[in-house]
Amino acid sequence: MATLEAMNIVIPIKQVPETSKVKMDPTTGVMVRQGVEAIINPLDLYAIEVGIELAASGGGRTTVISMGPPAAETAIREAIAMGCDEGGLLSGREFAGSDTWATSYALARAIATLPPCDLILCGERATDGDTGQVGPGIAAWLDLPVVTYVSGILRGGEGRLVVRRLVEDGCETLEVELPCVLTVVKEAAYPRLPTLRGKQRARAARVPVWTAADIGADVGALGLEGSPTRVVKIESPTVARHGQICTPKDPGQVEAAVEGIIAYMEKLDLL
Ligand SMILES: Cc1cc2nc3c(=O)[nH]c(=O)nc-3n(C[C@H](O)[C@H](O)[C@H](O)COP(=O)(O)OP(=O)(O)OC[C@H]3O[C@@H](n4cnc5c(N)ncnc54)[C@H](O)[C@@H]3O)c2cc1C
Known part of the structure; x- marks a missing residue:
């Protein structure tokens, strides 16, 4: 990992059902979430690790944010236990049923109300929704450059980062201006386990819950009402x-x- 100057880093993370235990309701076709353990999206752990390492190398700060039900606070605390500095949760009825458009709008609004940040680090995709659209969506709402599938941060300085990006037949080396959004792949880092000290810090941390009003979001652009896409049918392929x-x-x-x-x-x- 490159040694970089101090950066304010925001890491959006999503709580997802533990995939090996996911079941689909054969009648309604929706995911059965009851009784299924919720975990941090496994691919977000790599974004968390990259953020912690970058902040440690340059004396920066990491803020982890999530949009989800009140229970998603657990994911924020787990990220703090791993080493993130602080976190906040977007939660409320107005956010329920958001598609990737509305989700990225809400997260972008939350980021805009935080102290100015240099870097937004997302996972490659969420293991449940699986679109990989939210990171680029945040970048679009904030009018920031985005690099997807980042497998390493090679160097930085003078308001820029040089990153390696995985593509189908190799990798690209790109220079990107800060502030920017990166979505990272597994090759970017080895996620650490929370320490006992981290867990104690996480338990004591204050995790603010933000509503649409707190982030200055237009309620009509959130939830089902603000979602231009609908899941009309879900089918499991027959083997x-x-x-x-x-x-x-x-x-x-x-x-x-x-x-x-x-x-x-x-x-x-x-x-
Ligand atoms: C066409 C379509 C219609 C949908 N309609 C509905 C619907 O009607 N009702 C409904 O409940 N859901 C719906 N969903 C699911 C919902 O859009 C997604 O769960 C959500 O928007 C995130 O998208 P994703 O899971 O694909 O995340 P991805 O884009 O795959 O996630 C990439 C990264 O973005 C970040 N991220 C994603 N979601 C969050 C979050 N909530 N908080 C913080 N960071 C996050 C993480 O860093 C993650 O690694 C729909 C999805 C699609 C594709």
């Missing part, structure tokens, strides 16, 4: 393929297992 697993228990059974696979493939007309 048409099937297979057969032959597990030989000892080397003597390998031949029989291979013959079993051949017979199975012949039956399916695959040989």
